[in-house]
Amino acid sequence: MREPHEHPEHEERIPKISRQRVRDRRNDKTQTGTFPVVRKTARKPATSLRSRAFRVRLISSILVACLCALLAYGYVIQVNNTDVTYETMSEAELTRLISETNMQAQSLEERKSELTRQLNSLRESANKEAQAEKIAKENEETSGILAGRLPAHGKGIIIHISQGSKRHIDAATMFNLIEELRNSGAEVIAINTVRVVMSTYVRQTNNGLECDGTLLSTPYVVKAIGNQANLQNAVNMAGGVGSQLTVKFGATLSIDTSDNVEITEVQSVPDYTYAKIVE
Amino acid sequence: MAAVLGLIIGVVIGVFVRPDIPVVLQPYLPIMVVAALDALLGAARAYFERSFSDKVFVISFFSNVITATLLVLLGNQLGVGSQLTTAVIVVLGIRIFSNVSTIRRFIFKG
Structure with a gap:
């Protein structure tokens, strides 16, 4: 680049020539062997060739992959296809299968x-x-x-017996009354607060009647569930318990019928010592 | 590499996508699979022999599948479907065995 300043007189005289020389020198200095134009033209086909080869290889690998995928897909589907194809079976196989x-x-x-x-x-x-x-x-x-374990209610009668005016009512008569009621079909009986069951007893003590360990106070209230007419008859029968009570003991007797006699008194179940259930 | 990748992709798709195969196509699918397997092994053998060509592979793949299917179809129409299926399977099996043995020889030699 400094070339034009080295010989200024020449340049002034013959500017055309000197300019040409300068250009020549510059051109001479250009390093040979690597001409950019030539290089470019030489390189271009090389890269395109490589990329084409790469593309071809890519396409072929994609094709291979696709076909392999197809194969694997078909394989898996066939494996998972559980229905037996009877079409491909022979006659003997089919017969065997049927049997x-x-x-x-x-x-x-x-x-x-x-x-x-x-x-x-x-x-x-x-x-x-x-x-x-x-x-x-x-x-x-x-x-x-x-x-007597369960309380009961139903049609029945309630008998009120006052204390005898002639003498105290004795246990036998009281028991007789219970028996009469039982005989006439009384299902549940209670005297005052005592539920009458199979083992119920009536005892005479100095203080009065005692029933199952409970002292009975007058007036006695006897409740019985059963056929009302039958029960009434049993008590009112001529020469029966009712008349005995009134005549012999001078007690007053009143019999009320009720459609809902409630007997809530219960007896505890006795422990059986001797009796055993027959299996 | 591409083949292995393709196989894996195919298995995955097959596991997740379950199309209903038409009944008409059902007897031919196993034959198709075996034929394709034969084509694949032939391609592998060609690859080891350094004469692998993707065009040849594609053509052999489809021609194998179609030929096998058509053969079995023909057999079904002639009433010898099961026998012809067996024949195709035997032939393809023999080819698969020979291809595998060639590949094996290449692998152990190289």
């Missing part, structure tokens, strides 16, 4: 009938059990009422 299926069906049928039988028997036994339970419950109720 096998028939045998299987038969055994399953047998099994089914067996299970059905079991189910029926179980149902029957369940029914029986339910029935037994029902009966047991009924029994429990009736025997509970009978044994």
Whole structure:
């Protein structure tokens, strides 16, 4: 670049020539062997060739991958395809399959009938059990009422007996009354606050009548559940307990019938020492 | 590499996508799979022999599949479908075995 300043006189004289020389020198200095134009033209086809090869390889790998994917896809689908294709089976295979299926069906049928039988028997036994339970419950109720464990209510009569004016009512007569009531079908009986059960007794003490360990105070109230007419008849019968009470002891007797006699008194169940249930 | 990748992709797609194969196509699918397997192994053998060409591979893949299917179809129409299926399977099996043995020889030699 400093070339033009080295010979200023020449430049002034023959500017054209000097300028040409300067240009020549500059051109001479350009390093040879690496002509950019030539290089560019030489490189261009090389890179395009490489990229084309790369593209071809890419395409071929993609194709290979696609076909392999297709193969694997078909394989997996076939593996998962669980339905047996009967079309490709031979006659012998089909016959064998049919006989096998028939045998299987038969055994399953047998099994089914067996299970059905079991189910029926179980149902029957369940029914029986339910029935037994029902009966047991009924029994429990009736025997509970009978044994005095359960309170009861229903149609019946209430008898008020005042203390005898002639003499005190004795235990035998009282017991007689209970017996009469029982005979006429009284289902539940109570005297004052004592529930009359099988083992109930009436005892004479100095202080009066005692029933199952409880002193009975006058007036005696006897409640009985049962057929009202029968019970009334039993008490009012000519020469019966009623007349005995009025005539012999001078007691006043009043019998009320009620549609809802409530007997809430209960007796505890005795522990049986000797009696055992027959199995 | 691409082949392994493709196989994996195919398995994954097959696991997740379950199309209903038409009943008509059902007997041919196993044959197709075996034929494609044969083509794949042939390609692997060509690869080891350094004469692998993607065009040849694609053409052999499809021609194998189509030929096998058509053969079985023909057999079904002639009433010898099961026999012809067996024949195709046997032939493809023999080819697969020979391809595998060639590949094995290449692997153990190289």
